[in-house]
Structures are given as C-alpha cells and as structure tokens.
Amino acid sequence: MDLGVGRLRMLPSLREPGDLGYSIKCSKLRLGVLQTPPAAGRRSVRTYGQFCPISKAAEVFCERWTPLILRDLGKGVSRFSELQRGVARASPTMLSRRLRELELEGLVERHRSDAGRGWTYHLTAPGRDLMPLVHALGVWGQRWSRRELMDHELDAGLLLWAMERGSCPDAFGTDRSVVQLTFRERPSRWRHYWFVGENGATQLCIKDPGLEIDLHLTTTLRDMIYIWRGDLPLATALREERLEAIGKPAARSALPRWLARSKLATVKSERPPRGVASADGRRKSKPRGRRQSVANEPVSAR
Incomplete structure (x- = not known):
C-alpha cells in the first residue's frame, strides 16, 4: 500500500498495523508516538513518548540549563540574580521559564524574600533527591570529559x-x-x-x-x-x-x-588525552608509549 509519504516501518514491540507504534518516515515528515496535549497548568515539553521511568526523569532533568540550575540551588543559591551568575549565557527569560517548569514539576518552590520584594527559590524534597545525580554527573565529567579547555x-x-x-x-x-x-x-x-x-x-x-x-x-x-x-x-x-x-x-x-578549589578537584581524570593543551590553548601531541595528562604534566605558559 502506497501511503504517499514514504516507507512504513513497524516497531518490533508492536504487531498490529493500527497501533500507534508504526512510524512513517521520509525526508520531510516524521510521525511518531501520539503525544497528548498537556493538562491545564502543566508545562508543554518534548517527550520521549515512553512510560519508562528513565525517560520520564530525563524529560525533566535533561532540559538545557536545568542541571546547572539544580547544581546551584543545591549549593544554597536562592536569589534570581545569583542564579543568573551560574548560567550567565542563559537569558533572564529562559531562567524564569526553567524555574517555573521546575516549580510545576514539584522540584522547586518559591518564597517571598525577607525584604518582601522578589522571590527566593528552594529545592523541595524531590528536588533534593536529585542532588546525588547532580554530584554523580560532576564526578563523571571530572573523570571522563575532555580536560583541555576551548x-x-x-x-x-x-x-x-x-x-x-x-x-x-x-x-x-x-x-x-x-x-x-x-x-x-x-x-x-x-x-x-x-x-x-x-x-x-x-x-x-x-x-x-x-x-x-x-x-x-x-x-x-x-x-x-x-x-x-x-x-x-x-x-x-x-x-x-x-x-x-x-x-x-x-x-x-x-x-x-x-583558595578553596572545586569540590571535585580531587577526582582524577582517567580519560587518555590525544594531546596536552598549553596555556594558549594549542595542543601538543603526546609521545608514543607514554600517557600524559593536563593534571600530571602541565605545559608551561608562554
């Protein structure tokens, strides 16, 4: 049967052609799982369309800027102006949107500031439950992410x-x-x-x-x-x-x-680098047969 939009592909987990698991794909059109419009008062998100708890958690946690906002809230930062310093490249509108989304998800609550002007933001119990995940993300980043700075x-x-x-x-x-x-x-x-x-x-x-x-x-x-x-x-x-x-x-x-360094400073990098970055950002190739790292053998500045 020619659908006029491309080839019909059935997901292995579904058997009936009428199921929503069918995905019609072509260069200009992609139809996936039906997404129900959000209920009143709920945020509109791009979902994975799965009931898996990992996918549900990722829909909340993996929005851009959200992990960094949670990072700073977990450190006790509460004022909007202070949160801006931690995500300086996010616009105030974007920060307000993310805070509102976290509030709707029940991870953050707002309080009137002591001065009575403006708001302060605080993690709820579910929000605090995410802190081990934030810390684990930092440990992984310190251990395995690229160490040379661009x-x-x-x-x-x-x-x-x-x-x-x-x-x-x-x-x-x-x-x-x-x-x-x-x-x-x-x-x-x-x-x-x-x-x-x-x-x-x-x-x-x-x-x-x-x-x-x-x-x-x-x-x-x-x-x-x-x-x-x-x-x-x-x-x-x-x-x-x-x-x-x-x-x-x-x-x-x-x-x-x-000079109190990062709380993750003691986590050693285990990623084998291709080269070592000098102070001006240029990369020097590593000698064969010998592992180098920025942490152990820093290159002197010019």
Missing part, C-alpha cells in the same frame, strides 16, 4: 563567582584581607579583580577598593581554571611560574587554604 569555555564570570563563594577569608586571620587577582592576558578592563574578606565572608570587587593588598596573584584565566578544577596542582603552578603570588610569607603560606 576558548569559548573560558568563563571568567563563573570562575570568579566560584572563587568568591568558595574562598576562606579566615585563612589570613580575623582581620580584613584583600587578595588581588590579575589575568595577564586579558584586556585592561577585565584584567584585575579583588576579593575582600571580612566578617567571615568574601566579596568580589571589579573596581579597586583602595585597600592594602595582602596577596597579589597573577596568572592566565586558563591556568586559573585548571588550578581551581584540579587539573594543575597549586604547587606546580607556583613552581613553574604559571601562577605568581606576591605578598608576605604568612599570606603566601595561607594561599592553599584561602
């Missing part, structure tokens, strides 16, 4: 935010502390940043606060990401001058404690 992955904003949230201001004592970070290869307006630690909290400044500097760090954005991520050991970076630390001996010795 230029479009050099996200200074994400790194600085992570350093602000993770740094330990008490590492320098109880007095106020100031750490200046300089990216030597960046344009002048994006080159210098200051971390001011006071009263147990750290604040990132993009303008010179005019305070005495306790420790001045100079490196490249690429190498700082490698250090934070655990690919480049801090001691190696200092020894090879990929990171320069200027300050009093006490401040220099406090650097490892102040």
Whole structure:
C-alpha cells in the first residue's frame, strides 16, 4: 500500500498495523508516538513518548540549563540574580521559564524574600533527591570529559563567582584581607579583580577598593581554571611560574587554604588525552608509549 509519504516501518514491540507504534518516515515528515496535549497548568515539553521511568526523569532533568540550575540551588543559591551568575549565557527569560517548569514539576518552590520584594527559590524534597545525580554527573565529567579547555569555555564570570563563594577569608586571620587577582592576558578592563574578606565572608570587587593588598596573584584565566578544577596542582603552578603570588610569607603560606578549589578537584581524570593543551590553548601531541595528562604534566605558559 502506497501511503504517499514514504516507507512504513513497524516497531518490533508492536504487531498490529493500527497501533500507534508504526512510524512513517521520509525526508520531510516524521510521525511518531501520539503525544497528548498537556493538562491545564502543566508545562508543554518534548517527550520521549515512553512510560519508562528513565525517560520520564530525563524529560525533566535533561532540559538545557536545568542541571546547572539544580547544581546551584543545591549549593544554597536562592536569589534570581545569583542564579543568573551560574548560567550567565542563559537569558533572564529562559531562567524564569526553567524555574517555573521546575516549580510545576514539584522540584522547586518559591518564597517571598525577607525584604518582601522578589522571590527566593528552594529545592523541595524531590528536588533534593536529585542532588546525588547532580554530584554523580560532576564526578563523571571530572573523570571522563575532555580536560583541555576551548576558548569559548573560558568563563571568567563563573570562575570568579566560584572563587568568591568558595574562598576562606579566615585563612589570613580575623582581620580584613584583600587578595588581588590579575589575568595577564586579558584586556585592561577585565584584567584585575579583588576579593575582600571580612566578617567571615568574601566579596568580589571589579573596581579597586583602595585597600592594602595582602596577596597579589597573577596568572592566565586558563591556568586559573585548571588550578581551581584540579587539573594543575597549586604547587606546580607556583613552581613553574604559571601562577605568581606576591605578598608576605604568612599570606603566601595561607594561599592553599584561602583558595578553596572545586569540590571535585580531587577526582582524577582517567580519560587518555590525544594531546596536552598549553596555556594558549594549542595542543601538543603526546609521545608514543607514554600517557600524559593536563593534571600530571602541565605545559608551561608562554
């Protein structure tokens, strides 16, 4: 029988030609499983059309930006402006949409902020149940994903935010502390940043606060990401001058404690790389018969 649209293919699991499992395929048309319109108040999603629990969970979790939003909510981030910093390349409209979808799925709930203006966002019990999955995804990414960074992955904003949230201001004592970070290869307006630690909290400044500097760090954005991520050991970076630390001996010795790296930094990469990335992003081929990794044998910066 000629259907006029292409060849009829029956899925192995179905036997009757009248079943919805038949799929009509051609270059311009693809008919699959019938999808029922969403009920009132429910979000419209692209579904897998399966009852499998894995497919149902993936429909919620695998939407773009959703894992990263859940990642930050799991860290205690609650304000919309803070969540934006974790997904800076997502538009505010997209972030609002994803938060609304998570709320409709029962993974997130909104509360009025203490000031009475705006909302804060918090994980529900089902949302918290996803945190082991988020962590496992991070462990897998640290262990098996490509380690060499491409230029479009050099996200200074994400790194600085992570350093602000993770740094330990008490590492320098109880007095106020100031750490200046300089990216030597960046344009002048994006080159210098200051971390001011006071009263147990750290604040990132993009303008010179005019305070005495306790420790001045100079490196490249690429190498700082490698250090934070655990690919480049801090001691190696200092020894090879990929990171320069200027300050009093006490401040220099406090650097490892102040610079709290990624919580996944201790997970070692097990992916055999084809080559090792240098500080400028160029790849060097590895010698035959010898395994190299960015974590173990970093290439010195130019």
